[in-house]
Amino acid sequence: MRKPQALVLTIFSLIFSSCEKDPPLNEPGSNETINEWTMAQMRQYYYWNEKITQKNDYQQAPDLFFKSLLFQDDHYSSILQTLNSDTYGNTLTNTFGFDMVQLQNQSETIQLVTQVVPFSEGDLMGLKRGDSISHINNEPIDHSNLKSLLSKSLLLPAMHLTRNDGKIFHLPSSYISQPVLYTAKLISSSPTVGYMFLSQFDFSGAYSLLEAIQNFKSQRIQELIVDLRYNPGGQVAFAAFCALLLADIKENDIFAKYQGNKNLKNREDSFAAALQRQPDGYSFTADEVLKQGLHLKKIYMLTGPNTASAAEMLINGLKPYVEIIQVGDKTFGKDMASTTIATPEDIRGTERAWHLVPMIYKIYNEVGQGDYSDGIAPSKATNEFAFLPLVPIGDSRDPLIQEVLQTVNVKNILAKGAVNNAGKTNLVLPQYIGSSYQTIPIEVSAQGKSDK
Numbered sequence: 001m002r003k004p005q006a007l008v009l010t011i012f013s014l015i016f017s018s019c020e021k022d023p024p025l026n027e028p029g030s031n032e033t034i035n036e037w038t039m040a041q042m043r044q045y046y047y048w049n050e051k052i053t054q055k056n057d058y059q060q061a062p063d064l065f066f067k068s069l070l071f072q073d074d075h076y077s078s079i080l081q082t083l084n085s086d087t088y089g090n091t092l093t094n095t096f097g098f099d100m101v102q103l104q105n106q107s108e109t110i111q112l113v114t115q116v117v118p119f120s121e122g123d124l125m126g127l128k129r130g131d132s133i134s135h136i137n138n139e140p141i142d143h144s145n146l147k148s149l150l151s152k153s154l155l156l157p158a159m160h161l162t163r164n165d166g167k168i169f170h171l172p173s174s175y176i177s178q179p180v181l182y183t184a185k186l187i188s189s190s191p192t193v194g195y196m197f198l199s200q201f202d203f204s205g206a207y208s209l210l211e212a213i214q215n216f217k218s219q220r221i222q223e224l225i226v227d228l229r230y231n232p233g234g235q236v237a238f239a240a241f242c243a244l245l246l247a248d249i250k251e252n253d254i255f256a257k258y259q260g261n262k263n264l265k266n267r268e269d270s271f272a273a274a275l276q277r278q279p280d281g282y283s284f285t286a287d288e289v290l291k292q293g294l295h296l297k298k299i300y301m302l303t304g305p306n307t308a309s310a311a312e313m314l315i316n317g318l319k320p321y322v323e324i325i326q327v328g329d330k331t332f333g334k335d336m337a338s339t340t341i342a343t344p345e346d347i348r349g350t351e352r353a354w355h356l357v358p359m360i361y362k363i364y365n366e367v368g369q370g371d372y373s374d375g376i377a378p379s380k381a382t383n384e385f386a387f388l389p390l391v392p393i394g395d396s397r398d399p400l401i402q403e404v405l406q407t408v409n410v411k412n413i414l415a416k417g418a419v420n421n422a423g424k425t426n427l428v429l430p431q432y433i434g435s436s437y438q439t440i441p442i443e444v445s446a447q448g449k450s451d452k
Helices: 014-018 031-045 062-069 121-125 146-153 203-218 236-246 271-275 286-291 310-318 399-407
Strands: 078-081 098-104 109-116 133-136 158-163 168-172 181-189 192-198 223-227 254-259 267-270 298-303 323-328 336-338 354-357 359-364 431-435
Touching: 031 062, 031 354, 062 078, 062 354, 109 133, 121 168, 133 146, 181 203, 181 399, 192 203, 192 399, 203 236, 223 236, 223 399, 236 254, 236 271, 236 286, 236 310, 254 271, 254 310, 267 271, 271 286, 298 310, 298 399, 310 323, 310 359, 323 399
Parallel strands: 192 223, 223 298, 298 323
Antiparallel strands: 078 354, 098 109, 098 431, 133 158, 158 168, 181 192, 254 267, 254 359, 336 359
16 A cells, blocks of 8 residues: 555644744744635635634634634544654554454443454464454553544554453554455355455555456456445545446546535546546556456445445445445445645745645535435445454455345355354344544545645
8 A cells, every 4th residue: 555645734732832933923934824825725615615704813823723614514624734744644554454443232342353454463463353352552442542542552663452362462563555455256156256355445456456357257257246344445546447447337437526615616527537647657548447347237335334435436436327236334424525735835934834635525426426424325234243253354254245145146155144143242233333444535636726
């Protein structure tokens, strides 16, 4: 996985700010100059610009001023300041090689490992998907402290996980490249059903995905399961790449329509146009990708609360063209795109640049379907945590995979409700209450945008 271009969010307290000599009022780099510029950008580009109220407190720290402008329903817009590129975008998966969720049953919270990055330190030490974790850095986990414990851990040189059986995993902090494609395999031969797990959307996985698609073609698969349940998004161009490889679409079919405020013209992207924004070093064309694709008219998508951003965009963008059978739980609900606007030199002076990341577009598909801020609901709701412990990724005993296999009438599968009965809880089914997953923003350029 390529590390995103990095900036770190830096929140300065008023006490800290008072220790530094502030530039004079109205001078480049002063709070007043930066905040006046910020207000102008937000009135021009912000999706909820009409909700912005007039502000008189232009002497506030720029980050606090920006946050004061945000609409109450906006949970995604952010502001960052150039300072430490190594600490932006740190997550459990790319720092310690695993991820986890927290569940609640009648009497306690449960912390389950959901992913272990192949060949990471945790993987080599025997950390497994489905392991229950009781302590982080020797502190017991409860329903109120998980996020704070994880946030503190990301700043430490190592993390100590205690499994319920008492085994301690010492995981050093390092940059871990997570494979985009964890696995791609045939999980049924009658009918032929293929399965693939995509951890994120990043072109580092392009050639592995191409190879998997060619193998599926040679095996003449009749059905395909695409597992996106822990996919936080990523590059929109890679989402278009996936669409062209998987679905029976045309390169100039509309992938997404973007709807902004009155200052921004609505725009739309075809699958080919979205693919053209692939990173430097890649030169795929839509017609070439289509020639190598599966051209499926029906795709099974496995989803959950951590399916977000460009992963949701793929599901929604394909709905007008092919049958999407969504199995699992509701998705995260990130139905907006942002842009990044940096303070120009004549505004910031000698101060470090501030980077506004406001939401500017709502995302819709070719027929106008969108507005899924509450998540995209599955057509076949299935609780992946109904039976514990969790089985390995891609295991045919997985409840979501079982649901698909029953739908396509695969012979010799487990009877419904018989998945791993030995581990079935006697209590009410655990309810998902949170996780460590972080969404990856959908970034687009604002047409006609100027940094001045």
